[in-house]
Amino acid sequence: MVSRCSCLGVQCPLLSLLLLAAWEVGSGQLHYSVYEEAKHGSFVGRIAQDLGLELAELVPRLFRVASKTHGDLLEVNLQNGILFVNSRIDREELCGRSAECSIHLEVIVDRPLQVFHVDVEVKDINDNPPRFSVTEQKLSIPESRLLDSRFPLEGASDADVGENALLTYELSPNEYFVLDTINKKDKDKFPVLVLRKLLDREENPQLKLLLTATDGGKPEFTGSVSLLILVLDANDNAPIFDRPVYEVKMYENQVNQTLVIWLNASDSDEGINKEMMYSFSTLVPPTIRRKFWINERTGEIKVNDAIDFEDSNTYEIHVDVTDKGNPPMVGHCTVLVELLDENDNSPEVIVTSLSLPVKEDAQVGAVIALISVSDHDSGANGQVTCSLTPHVPFKLMSTYKNYYSLVLDSALDRERVSAYELVVTARDGGSPSLWATASVSVEVADVNDNAPAFTQSEYTVFVKENNPPGCHIFTVSAQDADAQENALVSYSLVERRVGERTLSSYVSVHAESGKVYALQPLDHEELELLQFQPRQPNPDWRYSASLRAGMHSSVHLEEAGILRAGPGGPDQQWPTVSSATPEPEAGEVSPPVGAGVNSNSWTFKYGPGNPKQSGPGELPDKFIIPGSPAIISIRQEPTNNQIDKSDFITFGKKEETKKKKKKKKGNKTQEKKEKGNSTTDNSDQ
Numbered sequence: 001m002v003s004r005c006s007c008l009g010v011q012c013p014l015l016s017l018l019l020l021a022a023w024e025v026g027s028g029q030l031h032y033s034v035y036e037e038a039k040h041g042s043f044v045g046r047i048a049q050d051l052g053l054e055l056a057e058l059v060p061r062l063f064r065v066a067s068k069t070h071g072d073l074l075e076v077n078l079q080n081g082i083l084f085v086n087s088r089i090d091r092e093e094l095c096g097r098s099a100e101c102s103i104h105l106e107v108i109v110d111r112p113l114q115v116f117h118v119d120v121e122v123k124d125i126n127d128n129p130p131r132f133s134v135t136e137q138k139l140s141i142p143e144s145r146l147l148d149s150r151f152p153l154e155g156a157s158d159a160d161v162g163e164n165a166l167l168t169y170e171l172s173p174n175e176y177f178v179l180d181t182i183n184k185k186d187k188d189k190f191p192v193l194v195l196r197k198l199l200d201r202e203e204n205p206q207l208k209l210l211l212t213a214t215d216g217g218k219p220e221f222t223g224s225v226s227l228l229i230l231v232l233d234a235n236d237n238a239p240i241f242d243r244p245v246y247e248v249k250m251y252e253n254q255v256n257q258t259l260v261i262w263l264n265a266s267d268s269d270e271g272i273n274k275e276m277m278y279s280f281s282t283l284v285p286p287t288i289r290r291k292f293w294i295n296e297r298t299g300e301i302k303v304n305d306a307i308d309f310e311d312s313n314t315y316e317i318h319v320d321v322t323d324k325g326n327p328p329m330v331g332h333c334t335v336l337v338e339l340l341d342e343n344d345n346s347p348e349v350i351v352t353s354l355s356l357p358v359k360e361d362a363q364v365g366a367v368i369a370l371i372s373v374s375d376h377d378s379g380a381n382g383q384v385t386c387s388l389t390p391h392v393p394f395k396l397m398s399t400y401k402n403y404y405s406l407v408l409d410s411a412l413d414r415e416r417v418s419a420y421e422l423v424v425t426a427r428d429g430g431s432p433s434l435w436a437t438a439s440v441s442v443e444v445a446d447v448n449d450n451a452p453a454f455t456q457s458e459y460t461v462f463v464k465e466n467n468p469p470g471c472h473i474f475t476v477s478a479q480d481a482d483a484q485e486n487a488l489v490s491y492s493l494v495e496r497r498v499g500e501r502t503l504s505s506y507v508s509v510h511a512e513s514g515k516v517y518a519l520q521p522l523d524h525e526e527l528e529l530l531q532f533q534p535r536q537p538n539p540d541w542r543y544s545a546s547l548r549a550g551m552h553s554s555v556h557l558e559e560a561g562i563l564r565a566g567p568g569g570p571d572q573q574w575p576t577v578s579s580a581t582p583e584p585e586a587g588e589v590s591p592p593v594g595a596g597v598n599s600n601s602w603t604f605k606y607g608p609g610n611p612k613q614s615g616p617g618e619l620p621d622k623f624i625i626p627g628s629p630a631i632i633s634i635r636q637e638p639t640n641n642q643i644d645k646s647d648f649i650t651f652g653k654k655e656e657t658k659k660k661k662k663k664k665k666g667n668k669t670q671e672k673k674e675k676g677n678s679t680t681d682n683s684d685q
Helices: 091-095 286-291 584-588 655-659 663-684
Strands: 022-024 029-035 043-045 064-066 074-077 082-085 102-109 114-123 136-142 150-152 168-171 177-183 189-195 206-214 222-232 245-251 259-262 276-280 292-294 300-303 314-323 330-340 348-352 367-374 384-388 394-400 403-408 419-428 435-445 471-475 507-509 515-518 529-532 534-536 549-556 558-560 571-573 576-581 594-598 601-605 622-624
Touching: 029 043, 064 074, 091 114, 114 367, 114 394, 114 403, 150 330, 168 177, 168 189, 177 206, 245 259, 259 330, 276 292, 286 292, 286 314, 292 314, 348 419, 348 435, 367 384, 367 435, 384 394, 394 419
Parallel strands: 029 114, 136 222, 245 330
Antiparallel strands: 022 029, 043 082, 064 102, 074 082, 102 114, 150 189, 168 206, 177 189, 206 222, 259 300, 276 314, 292 300, 314 330, 348 367, 367 403, 384 419, 394 403, 419 435, 471 515, 507 515, 529 549, 534 549, 549 576, 558 571, 594 601, 601 622
């Protein structure tokens, strides 16, 4: 792409803005580049196409581009998926003098959540001229200074980087001075005047020169400063340092009064002209004057305030040494202080884009949160690794440099653990290492994955006949391990026919409480056995997904107590027998036992029209009840299971015959039976 640009209000020639996009396979990272000061709307890259996203899904999936600090500089057209310049990009404002400058973007789409990382390199253009801090520099030079004496000048600075900031200097033509430069460690230079012709104060008491700085950009820019040289008459020798530039390396965070360097100058004069004082040059800015202190008598430079590698890692200190002659003479040197990094910054952890709560049926690999870590230190001190609380069903996946995704690592079960308190720990590579933590509370949302279960597999109750209509027979109870709506349970009966009538004409169940009621008086002679099956047709009735459970129950009449127990006749009750069954039709697998009451004798039949015939050692079809309770229970069996139903019947306390109870209990039962037979015989007469 080719675009025009303007430089400080002056129209520039065509500047080729090559915008590169490179996809790193497997890294999930896009790289683009754009020149600073590009116009609004300038093309950066086809971000949607490069990420493999369809244009039609950008809006529905909530496609968005975010940046921690510079989110308004670049934008995406959701119609064509093109990343473009949205507002003015000033590289110097964005990155200062840093050699590398880029804008990091996080591209986020939802449904499902995906995160892409995009780096847009901001390339420098030559849009800043060299600048001097003052409009005029003054130098006082004695006329007695020897040829080749050197006088450092304050150099210019350029806010650009690279070739655009490489400065060359030029001095206006004159017969006394030529210009030389001293190379600094960072490839910059500062200018130095070199005396080529002896000064004569009587001939020229002062000189005016012009110093011009030119950068290496295309097109180039220049800046200039006036030099006013005052020629002094007096002292023959100026103090001198043994070298013009001193380099010092020291660790950051040094305590105040820590020695940086001990300077030592010499002067060839004698007496008062040999005595010297050290001071910071007028070229030293106030910020450096606050950081360092110089002893004017000894030349010691010490730390005077906090020095932080993260604020600035180099300091350039210009020092003057002045003798006490008349007029005084001055010597110069430069002290370059390089700070070394210490591990004095803990990592920072930021958790964003939380997708909470997490359903317990969430797929393994689902993204729960995005995590970014950073450390202001450099080198190993700034290299951060992340770890997660052990023994949890989650894990951290590195997505790009210091970016991680918190993902589900194994299946969840809300009924086992309903919430997790996760701790993300970021640890740097320093020695000793520093770390920081961030807590993430993950709530597990319930899904309907548990069927209701009754508290008992079987219910047995006794009810008197001739009950009042609407009386409460018994209560069933079921529980669901799920939560809220998924745990709501409602009860209902499985409809079936009992003789000529429906089951619901005899009994009903309250949908919420599970209470079972008799709707009309029940007659022992008419209805000896009543089977019904309470169930939960839809435990979580507010949702379409349901889990079902059923209960098979039998209700039958039996005599209790003495037959001739009062003017009201025999005391009748309903015992109830229940057992769990998964299907509503399970009540049909054990046909109701038909029973008739003839005085105090019972007739037992095994299914409609199928009386069981007596055989050797078997119970007779008719059995005389001696006034004792007879309990008939029908156990649940699979559909169409053909078994001998005689195993399902017990009579009074003769249960010990079938279950082989203790002999002592059996003897008592036999005595009661014999006593009952005697009573029955009397009633038959």
